[in-house]
Amino acid sequence: MVRVTDQRVRLPLKFIMIAALTLATSSGALAKEYVIKMKEVQSFQDTLSSLGSEKNLKVADTHATGKLVLVDLLDEGEKAVENRIKQLSALENVEYIVPNIRFHTFDAPNDPELSSQWALTKVNALDAWETQVGNSEVVIAVIDTGINWKHEDLIKHIWENPAETPGNGIDDDQNGFVDDVRGWDFRDKDNNPDDETSSRNPGHGTHCAGIIGAVSNNGKGISGIARQVSLMPVRFLGSDGSGDLMSAAKAIDYATNNGADIISASWGAQVSRANVGPILEAIQRAEEKGVIFVAAAANDGKNNDTREIFPANAGFDNVISVAASDPNDQKPSWSNFGKSTVDLSSPGLNILSTVPVNNYQNLSGTSMATPLAAGAVALILSQAEEDGRMLKPIEIRSILQSTGAKVEIETACNCRIDVAAALENVNKEALTVVPNGLTLEANNTKLFYGIGGQAPYTFSSSDKSIATIAEDGTLTAVANGEVIITISDANGDSAQSSKIYIGKSSGGGGGAECPFGPLCDAMCQINPSLPWCN
Numbered sequence: 001m002v003r004v005t006d007q008r009v010r011l012p013l014k015f016i017m018i019a020a021l022t023l024a025t026s027s028g029a030l031a032k033e034y035v036i037k038m039k040e041v042q043s044f045q046d047t048l049s050s051l052g053s054e055k056n057l058k059v060a061d062t063h064a065t066g067k068l069v070l071v072d073l074l075d076e077g078e079k080a081v082e083n084r085i086k087q088l089s090a091l092e093n094v095e096y097i098v099p100n101i102r103f104h105t106f107d108a109p110n111d112p113e114l115s116s117q118w119a120l121t122k123v124n125a126l127d128a129w130e131t132q133v134g135n136s137e138v139v140i141a142v143i144d145t146g147i148n149w150k151h152e153d154l155i156k157h158i159w160e161n162p163a164e165t166p167g168n169g170i171d172d173d174q175n176g177f178v179d180d181v182r183g184w185d186f187r188d189k190d191n192n193p194d195d196e197t198s199s200r201n202p203g204h205g206t207h208c209a210g211i212i213g214a215v216s217n218n219g220k221g222i223s224g225i226a227r228q229v230s231l232m233p234v235r236f237l238g239s240d241g242s243g244d245l246m247s248a249a250k251a252i253d254y255a256t257n258n259g260a261d262i263i264s265a266s267w268g269a270q271v272s273r274a275n276v277g278p279i280l281e282a283i284q285r286a287e288e289k290g291v292i293f294v295a296a297a298a299n300d301g302k303n304n305d306t307r308e309i310f311p312a313n314a315g316f317d318n319v320i321s322v323a324a325s326d327p328n329d330q331k332p333s334w335s336n337f338g339k340s341t342v343d344l345s346s347p348g349l350n351i352l353s354t355v356p357v358n359n360y361q362n363l364s365g366t367s368m369a370t371p372l373a374a375g376a377v378a379l380i381l382s383q384a385e386e387d388g389r390m391l392k393p394i395e396i397r398s399i400l401q402s403t404g405a406k407v408e409i410e411t412a413c414n415c416r417i418d419v420a421a422a423l424e425n426v427n428k429e430a431l432t433v434v435p436n437g438l439t440l441e442a443n444n445t446k447l448f449y450g451i452g453g454q455a456p457y458t459f460s461s462s463d464k465s466i467a468t469i470a471e472d473g474t475l476t477a478v479a480n481g482e483v484i485i486t487i488s489d490a491n492g493d494s495a496q497s498s499k500i501y502i503g504k505s506s507g508g509g510g511g512a513e514c515p516f517g518p519l520c521d522a523m524c525q526i527n528p529s530l531p532w533c534n
Contacts, residue, residue, distance in 0.1 A: 032074070032081060033060065033100035038067040039093050057084070070100060109217040109227070113360060117222055118327050119211075119347035119372055124420035125225050128379060131423045133216070134228035135382035140212055140262045140374055141183075141255030143248075144205030146195040146235035148356035149182055151206060153214040153221040158182055159232040161258065175258060183233035184254055186247040193235035195356050200240045203355030205233070207363050208266050210354030211371040212378070221360055222352060225375035225419065228382075232260055237267060245278055252282035256291050261381060264374040266296045266367035268309050276310045283311060287318040292393040294374040296366035297323045297336040303410075304338035305439075313341045317435075318393035320377070320400070324348025324369040325416045329407040335366055337410040339501060340439035344401055345409045345416045346373040376400065376419040383426045391426075395451050398436035399425050401498055412437030413498040429453070430495070433487050437498040440467075440477045448473040448497075453489035460486045466502050477502045 061070035071088075073081050089097055120126065139159055149158045163173035164181050171178045178191065185193040195206045209231050213224035234255050236247040248267075255263050263286065273280070283293050295312040297304055304313055304321070312321040323345040324335035331337060332349050348369030355361045377396055384391045391399075403422045404415025413436065425432065431453030440446055448469065450457040459469045466481035475485065485497040 033070060033072050034085065034088075034097050035100050036069045036071060036088060036097050037095040038069070039095045040067075067095075109223045110219050111214075111216060111221055111223045112219070113222045113352060116352045119351055120223070120225060122325075122327065122329075122347050123225070123372070123376065123417050127420035128423050129227065131420070131427065132379050132383045132386075134213075134226035134375075134378055135385065136228050136230050137385075138226070138262070138378045138381050139230045139232050139260045140226075140264055140378055141232040141234050141260035142205055142209045142212065142264050142371070143234045143236060143251045143255060144195075144208055144264075144266060145201050145203070145237040145239070145241065146185065146187075146193045146205045147183075147209045147231060147233035148195045148203060148206040148354070149193075149231075149233055151210075151354050151356065152358045153218070153354050153360075154206070154209055154231065156215045156218075157213045157224075157229055157231050159230040177254070180258075184235070184251075186234070186236040186250050186254070187238045187243060188235075193233035195235075196239040197356050198239040201237075202361060202363065203359075204241065204266070204363075204367065205235065205237070206355050207351075207353040207361065208264060208367060208371040209233075210360075211351060211368060212264065212375040214354055221354065225372055226378040226382075229375070229378050232258070243267070245276065249278040249282045252279060252286060252293075256282070256286040256289055260291055262292045262294065262374050262377050264294050264371045265311055266365075266370045268296060268298055268312055270298070270300075270307060270309055272308055273310065273313075279311055280314055280316075283314050283316055283319065287316050287393070290393065291318060292320065292374075292377055292396060293318050294320045294322060294370050294377065296370040297321050297338070297342045299324075299334045299365050299367075300336055301334045302336055304336050304341040306338075309336065309341075312336075315341070317397075320344070320373060320393075320397050322346050322366060322370045322373045323409055323411055324364075324366045325407060325409055329405065329409075329416055331409040332364070334364075335369075335409075339410050339412055339414075339499075342411045343397060343437065344373070344404055344411050344413055345369065345407060346376075347416070348372075373400070373417055376417050376422065379419055380422055380426055383423050387426065387429075389426070389429070391451075395432070395434050398432055398434040398451075401436040402432050402495065412439070415498070425452070431487060431489055431493050433485055433495055433497040435497075437500070439501040439503065440475070441504050442477045442479055442502055444477050446475050446477075448475055448485055448487075450487045450489065450495070453487075453493055453495075454491045456490055458488045460488075462486070467500065475500070 056074045058072040060072045165172050166181045180191050183193040213226050213229040213231050214222045216223035216227035234251045236251040237243040297312045298309045321342045323337050323342045325345040326349040346369035349364045350362045351368040352362050401413035403425050405418045407416045429452040432451050461469045462484040466483045469475045480503040482499045488494040
């Protein structure tokens with residue numbers, strides 16, 4: 001799902017070239033380490049001695065000039081730490097106690113083509129990087145034409161199977177794949193998932209990988225949106241840009257079973273739901289393990305609500321379907337859309353990224369919008385992990401929708417991702433409605449809930465004649481139309497959903513075509529419940 005162009009878009013970036021330090025967020029505090037400021041220097045040693053005798057408290061460092069003591073509160077839970085801080089604060093010679101927070105530099109990447117990456121500016125990546133640059137423990141599987149993993153701007157971020165010994169001809173981790181040190185090639189059935197270029201494939205998978213995680217601040221090429229990440233190469237598309245259903249299902253399961261947190265899928269087909277069961281079931285297996293599946297909406301310029309595009313139209317809670325946007329936050333004519341089946345939009349026009357071998361090129365398509373969204377998800381996962389939070393895929397999708405910039409591109413949220421706003425939401429544990437965008441048929445129900453804020457929550461519907469919502473968050477669709485759900489918490493804060501559409505969308509699974517030609521009528525006589533027998 002790619003469009004090729006050689007035209008480069010150059011927009012100014014906000015560089016912060018400051019040799020200075022900035023205060024970290026509260027998540028930057030060192031676990032259970034606190035700095036105590038004394039009032040009087042003459043009693044410094046006396047107070048120090050008393051602290052040294054405290055049970056489960058270790059004096060880690062001192063600074064007499066500043067009348068400071070660094071203490072480590074050992075083996076205590078959150079409540080115990082809180083009580084201990086109150087006790088220490090009550091000591092006569094203690095002026096204050098603060099967490100031993102971290103500092104970090106204000107740095108701007110020195111990648112020479114960064115000024116050509118308009119999409120990073122549009123989604124506020126530079127602001128986001130002041131909070132979070134990513135984590136190499138977060139693994140994104142790029143299921144595609146492969147990755148030119150030796151690329152100068154990718155090699156340091158390529159995932160390596162920690163349980164596999166290179167070149168010994170043994171399946172060390174017993175996962176069914178011999179020497180799968182850097183992923184697997186399901187097209188040629190070997191352990192070399194390199195990207196093979198042709199007139200049909202300029203390096204599609206490599207380009208997607210660079211958008212996600214090209215090495216930043218290395219003086220070469222570009223920067224990925226996730227400046228720290230691990231890229232798992234999984235190849236099932238050939239040099240002609242095509243691959244089969246069986247290989248796609250195997251590729252998804254490989255990523256799921258080998259530690260991927262996110263799958264980036266910039267491919268698909270217009271095909272009935274009845275014919276893609278293998279990959280839908282693989283995506284559901286990924287969902288059971290908490291893997292987020294980010295899928296391209298396609299490049300036909302059509303409404304996915306009225307046609308079937310898979311895997312983008314899978315409709316599961318772990319799927320994020322992505323349309324493309326341009327530098328003016330408009331929909332390129334070729335990008336698909338759909339308020340029921342496409343979740344959000346992301347920059348996808350004239351996107352500069354890596355291609356084989358050690359080259360860079362502009363490509364366009366929802367294929368480019370998708371890995372940018374996947375990289376944004378990686379930053380959210382990294383921040384949530386730092387904060388000790390576990391976010392479900394549907395919650396991450398809801399955060400992206402609720403914080404996205406409002407644009408005139410028809411999706412479930414009519415929004416384009418804003419990664420800085422999304423990270424701010426995560427940092428503040430802001431109140432968020434889950435799910436945030438939804439289409440539901442009349443007479444059906446859906447459970448809504450809140451994350452962030454302070455429980456208990458209350459819910460309300462903007463139009464009870466269209467949909468009602470119970471105290472427990474169960475929404476009941478009454479009649480066709482649209483409503484907004486508002487959630488309020490115990491602190492009096494409130495948040496709203498995107499528009500909730502009540503009505504039928506054939507794009508999510510209706511209109512299936514029978515794959516058996518002249519046998520279809522006979523089969524419907526035997527079993528009229530088959531999906532193509534309407």
